[in-house]
Amino acid sequence: MIKAIFSKLCPNCGGDISVxxxxxxxxxxxxxxxxxxxxxSLKEGTLWEVCQVEKELLEWVEEFRRGVSAEPWDLQRTWAKRVLMGHSFGLLAPTGVGKTSFGLSMVSFLAKKNKRSYVILPTKLLVEQTVRKLKSFGLDEKQILYFGDDTEKEKREKRKRLEEEDFLVLVSTSMFLYKNYESLPKDFAFIFVDDVDSFLKTAKNIDKAL
Ligand SMILES: [Zn+2]
Incomplete structure (x- = not known):
């Protein structure tokens, strides 16, 4: 019997594979x-990486269900998959399609894996609202560092935490990013910019986020 071998077609290692x-x-x-x-069975390779993303996606779905009390939509699953694959993308969807619940569920999912995120919002009011939502996902004060309407004392304490990188989720306005870029850590696993419209008006912000 002739055994057919296909050259370089293994979906995992890219090597030869039997028919x-x-x-x-x-x-x-x-x-x-x-x-x-x-x-x-696999321990490494392209297919193994796909398996890892699928596994993390299921964990994220659990996180979403817990925090949002609903099933994620297909579109939100697609976005989550892209983040888990490490892709950067613009999420140009109209309001009401679940951008925020997607973004915050991802932030919470990553925080529970000790990975740091940054949520950028247009106003201080939204900063406060978002922090409340993040807490409803089960994150606590120690994990979240946010800059909103703070007293001088709070500001000093928060600056210190920022310097010491003592947080898993940073929440601020885009103006804060603009003014404090130099003192921010650069190793975020996920940067979620809500209300992209106002963010994109300042070209310098895009440079900084990238
Ligand atoms: Zn192989």
Whole structure:
């Protein structure tokens, strides 16, 4: 019997693969000696990465359900997947399609994995509202650092926390970003800009966020 081998078509390592494996939609024998569930057997590779994203997506869905008390829509799932794959994208959707619940559920999901996010809003009022929403996701004061209408004493304390990077979620206005860019950490896993319209009016903000 002639055994057909396809060159460079393994979906996981990009190496050679037998026709049997290819027909079954499985990776090559080198990646996965025994047939089974690739997401359970693989330890690395392209397909393995897809499995990781799918796994994280399910965890995010749980987070969304908990915080929003609803099922995420397909569109929100698509956005979440893009974030989990590490893609940067503009979310140009009209109001009322669940941008905010998507963004805040992602912030909360990442915070629980010890990954830092930054939420940028147009007004101080929205900063306060957003912090309340984040708390309803189960995040607490120690994890959230926000700059709104603060007293001088609060400002000093918050500056110190900012300097010490003592937070998982930073929430501020775009004006705050503009004025404090130099003193902000640069290693955010996720930056969520709500109300992009007002943000995009200041070209310098885009440079800074990027
Ligand atoms: Zn392979």
């Amino acid at each position: 049997e494996r290819l027909e079954k939609g499985l990776p090559c024998e080198k990646c996965m000696p025994k047939e089974g569930d690739p997401c359970k």
